[in-house]
Amino acid sequence: MTSNPTWTLKRFPTGMPAPEDFSLEDRPAPVAGPGELLVRTLWLSVDPYMRARLSPAKNYAAGQQIGEVMQGGGVGEVVTSNSPLFRPGDIIQADDFGWQPYTTVAADTAMRLDPDAAPVQTSLGCLGMPGLSAYFALLNVGRPKAGETVLISAASGALGQIAGQIARIKGFNPVAIAGSDAKVEWCRSIGYQAGINHRTAGDLTAAIARACPDGVDVFLDNTAGPLHDAALLNLNTFGRIVVVGTVALADRFDQPDIGPRFLRRILVTRARIEGFLLNDFEAHYAEARRDLTAWYQQGLLEAREDVAEGIEAAPQAFIRMLKGENFGKQLVKL
Amino acid sequence: MTSNPTWTLKRFPTGMPAPEDFSLEDRPAPVAGPGELLVRTLWLSVDPYMRARLSPAKNYAAGQQIGEVMQGGGVGEVVTSNSPLFRPGDIIQADDFGWQPYTTVAADTAMRLDPDAAPVQTSLGCLGMPGLSAYFALLNVGRPKAGETVLISAASGALGQIAGQIARIKGFNPVAIAGSDAKVEWCRSIGYQAGINHRTAGDLTAAIARACPDGVDVFLDNTAGPLHDAALLNLNTFGRIVVVGTVALADRFDQPDIGPRFLRRILVTRARIEGFLLNDFEAHYAEARRDLTAWYQQGLLEAREDVAEGIEAAPQAFIRMLKGENFGKQLVKL
Structure with a gap:
């Protein structure tokens, strides 16, 4: 045996x-x-x-x-x-x-x-769950328009790295938030237009404002927590936040997350915050896999x-x- | 002079x-x-x-x-x-x-x-700013489907009373949150299917659960604060919250609103939270005024x-x- x-x-x-x-x-x-x-x-x-x-x-x-x-x-x-x-x-x-x-x-x-x-x-x-999640969260929920700024947290992670590259392929302006200078540098090498090391940035709201001079149109939020707050404070009118993950809460998972709430800002900017789960898009997996595989085989997606x-x-x-x-x-x- | x-x-x-x-x-x-x-x-x-x-x-x-x-x-x-x-x-x-x-x-x-x-x-x-806001916030942002439960805070107020009656006219299931038994009773008389007096309800989350046995599909939030939290905890999968007003924050307007944040719940339910300002719908005022005036003249809208x-x-x-x-x-x- x-x-x-x-x-x-x-x-x-x-x-x-x-x-x-x-x-x-x-x-x-x-x-x-x-x-x-x-x-x-x-x-x-x-x-x-x-x-x-x-x-x-x-x-x-x-x-x-x-x-x-x-x-x-x-x-x-x-x-x-x-x-x-x-x-x-x-x-x-x-x-x-x-x-x-x-x-x-x-x-x-x-x-x-x-x-x-x-x-x-x-x-x-890149061709599986994280890649498909990046594809649908960005294109079907965030729905950026050409030239819009797409801020992505955990930007070099499994999902973020694919989201950033899809944003580049589609003509959006992806900006990375990651946890080290090396990650930020690598994000730049795969097409992110700017990047923030959230561990050394100090005032995150100001750092995002510098990295996104035209504001944030779409925020793919893989983390929640203080990064979410800082992104929201930089969100443009009619901006969209896609709640893809909450990994910043992993160390206090079963406790309430207490902090500032921003309903007035959501009202004033007419922002949309929306939760994302991959399974809802099952009917479209085949189409997304075709796109992702083609990009991968053409050398457009680094993994x-x-x-x-x-x-x-x-x-x-x-x-x-x-x-x-x-x-x-x-x-x-x- | x-x-x-x-x-x-x-x-x-x-x-x-x-x-x-x-x-x-x-x-x-x-x-x-x-x-x-x-x-x-x-x-x-x-x-x-x-x-x-x-x-x-x-x-x-x-x-x-x-x-x-x-x-x-x-x-x-x-x-x-x-x-x-x-x-x-x-x-x-x-x-x-x-x-x-x-x-x-x-x-x-x-x-x-x-x-x-x-x-x-x-x-x-009813034929002006509050009525138009109720019309667009409900129909264009909340977008309920027939039979869905629409929870409305400040339900007897200028905006809420019209939203509740539009919901009734359109075949949704409106549920009122208001600040006195008399207001709740009046809300029932104009077509709300159930009502909650938030000043005496005790546990708001439980009270909403009782008043909305099928959960909440759309929440028109005129208040923010604890009512928002309690509504969110009763929100159905793919539920929508329209942030129309934040009057519960009027007494601490220039301070941050600190409290529990619910990004995980938004993720898990794939909820959508969206801010609303009337001006965005200016191109459609005439059409909305026609509907509201017709309903008013037919006796369908109490004001x-x-x-x-x-x-x-x-x-x-x-x-x-x-x-x-x-x-x-x-x-x-x-």
Whole structure:
């Protein structure tokens, strides 16, 4: 029987998750049931939405229970298939991989990948959930017009880096907010027109005003918190804020976020603040994937990855992503 | 020379305006300049937006300066006309009446009223700014669908009462939030399906949940503050909040409003929060006025007024409206 070191949830994190919230157990490799695939994990994805699942509070994603195998997106090779849709050797992507070297996946949730079209792990990044989120949040919710300024927080992250490049491709004016000078510099190299290191900027409202001399028309907010406030204070009349993520709240997840509220400013600017979840756009995934794949193959989309090695590294990779210590799409390579 | 007791701004209010912020001076009646009308004031309107003008802070409406004549909407009879558009005896409405018995109005900002079509003061209420605001905020920004629940704060006020009745006419499900049992009862009588007295309800979130068993699809927010929070916590997926006014903040107008922020809830529900200003819909006023006038003449729109008497009463009428002590559209009759 194959050894299968598996991460389970030991307890619900309070605030920022810690390594002690997870437990590594040597479990036997699972057996594929009817309609399932047994898959050898090649890549695991850690993403901000997973923080919300580690909570007893009601949320949009089904919660993760104590003692359960940690779940997340992954790419792997089919070992055994109980489905006519897949054969051993196929490379697939699915959203419900366990954090383990061998996992089972329901065949009807898996997507076959073509390793010749793009590196398979891009299905977890620029051609997958973060890329699709960037595409729809920017184009379908933010709806910038040509020449408008699009401010993006977590700008070098999995979603931000794609949003910034789509904004460049489409003729908008993307401006980056990121957590280090190196990230800001890289953002400039992929087409962001200006950038702010929020850790050293001092007065964020003034820093955004300098980086966005024509104001902010669309703000893709991956963070919430003080960056949201500072962006709102620079928002143009009829500006739009797309609430894509709240990773700045990861360390106080189950507490209310107390701070200044800006309803008068929203009124005066006739701003629109709108929440975004990718699933709402499922009917248009194929079209977005076509665009993203074409841009990638034409060399228009750079996809920077931050790769942790080995199943042991999964919780730490997740935590550093929540802390913004990753530089690019955070992956775990097995 | 005619006596003309005139209210001027004595100082900028801090928090809730007080009678001492205004000064009554006996000025001579003004003289109409080129293109102007001399008007005998019949009705003055006091409205929440005027609070924002009494501030040195930058705002959407041009500010009122210390020592200047207080300005607001009014209805009056033309005494002298320096414009071919109007004759003495015409009854007009304009947005820039002084708080004084005789005032001058630029002819190109005045609208002639037909006293046979509707009582002339309705041009300050259901057929004027509050009515138009209710119409566009509800139908063009909130955009409810048939059967959806529309929650309205300050529900018996100038704007709220019209919004609730439009919602009833259009087949939505309007629910009132108001500040007394009598107001709630009257709201029910004009077509609101349920009502909440926010001063006695206790837990507002629970009270809204009881009054809106199917959740809230559209919230017309005239108040901000705790009512906004409680409504947001009852908002359905894809719910919409239209920020029409922030009168609950009138007593701490120039301070930040500190409290819980709900970006995660906005994300999870994919809610939309959008600011509203009437002026943006100017191109469609004629169409809205046609609808509102037709409904009024068919007896479908009740227009409740709260009338203070005499020019001396103007500041007090303004203050009681900001405090929510009015019951219906607050007017001053001269």
